[in-house]
Amino acid sequence: MSIPIRTIGRYALSRLLDFVYPPLCAVCRARLHTEELAICTLCALELRHYEPSTMVAHERLYSSAVFRDLYALYAYERGTQVQKLIHSLKYRGHADVAQLIGSTALELYPQWMGAYDLVIAVPVEQNRLMERGYNQALSVARVIAKGLGVEASDTHIRRHRGSHSQTQLTRQERMDNTADAFYLPNEEKKYLIGKRVLLVDDVLTTGSTILGICVHLECVGVASVDVFVASVAV
Numbered sequence: 001m002s003i004p005i006r007t008i009g010r011y012a013l014s015r016l017l018d019f020v021y022p023p024l025c026a027v028c029r030a031r032l033h034t035e036e037l038a039i040c041t042l043c044a045l046e047l048r049h050y051e052p053s054t055m056v057a058h059e060r061l062y063s064s065a066v067f068r069d070l071y072a073l074y075a076y077e078r079g080t081q082v083q084k085l086i087h088s089l090k091y092r093g094h095a096d097v098a099q100l101i102g103s104t105a106l107e108l109y110p111q112w113m114g115a116y117d118l119v120i121a122v123p124v125e126q127n128r129l130m131e132r133g134y135n136q137a138l139s140v141a142r143v144i145a146k147g148l149g150v151e152a153s154d155t156h157i158r159r160h161r162g163s164h165s166q167t168q169l170t171r172q173e174r175m176d177n178t179a180d181a182f183y184l185p186n187e188e189k190k191y192l193i194g195k196r197v198l199l200v201d202d203v204l205t206t207g208s209t210i211l212g213i214c215v216h217l218e219c220v221g222v223a224s225v226d227v228f229v230a231s232v233a234v
Contacts, residue, residue: 026038026092027039027040027081028040037099038100039097047074047081048074052072057204057232060206061207064225065218066218067210067214068224070204071105072204074086082231086231090202093134102147106144113148114148116150116197117150118151119151119152120154120157120197121137121140121154122199123157140202141200155185156184156192157183157184159181160182160183183216184219184220195222197223197224198225198228199217201229203233
């Protein structure tokens with residue numbers, strides 16, 4: 001069977017672009033080898049993985065009645081390779097990092113297949129979305145949803161304008177800030193009833209953002225919420 005000319009052309013263009021603009025490691029900016037995705041092997045070896053038995057971040061979400069389980073890849077600490085990887089996703093728009101995180105999650109958690117009706121990304125505040133141009137959580141959610149054969153969205157639940165970043169806030173300030181940060185559009189409420197949801201974000205810190213969303217999802221009648229984050233602050 002012959003290969004279509006269009007396919008050959010796309011492959012040739014991809015190889016040319018890789019030659020002119022070689023893909024670089026999202027962490028150290030070294031040139032990547034053909035078999036490497038988003039991050040070089042040396043930097044990948046330095047990523048600290050999340051250990052649920054010792055880091056027990058799921059306990060931060062127990063106050064939600066609909067929360068069922070937490071899944072995470074990495075342990076987030078300042079000045080580490082994990083922080084650099086997440087920042088490349090969050091602030092530099094590295095689509096290949098989203099692909100890496102999403103595909104790694106699908107390999108690690110085969111039990112997800114058939115377990116969810118919908119993948120929801122934590123929404124970004126509208127002004128921040130316009131400034132940045134993308135929602136990093138949605139980029140990861142789309143990779144996961146495609147692998148599971150379900151929908152990915154960041155519009156089923158939305159964030160009020162002015163609900164600012166929580167990076168510099170204390171735990172109590174985060175809780176207060178998220179109390180009224182989110183809302184469910186009326187047209188989405190009936191659709192979400194009974195849904196099994198996988199909620200996706202980049203970093204779990206105090207858990208206040210996830211809990212704020214879970215409050216709304218519980219009120220509208222979702223069946224359950226599992227949470228996947230690329231990293232957990234430890």
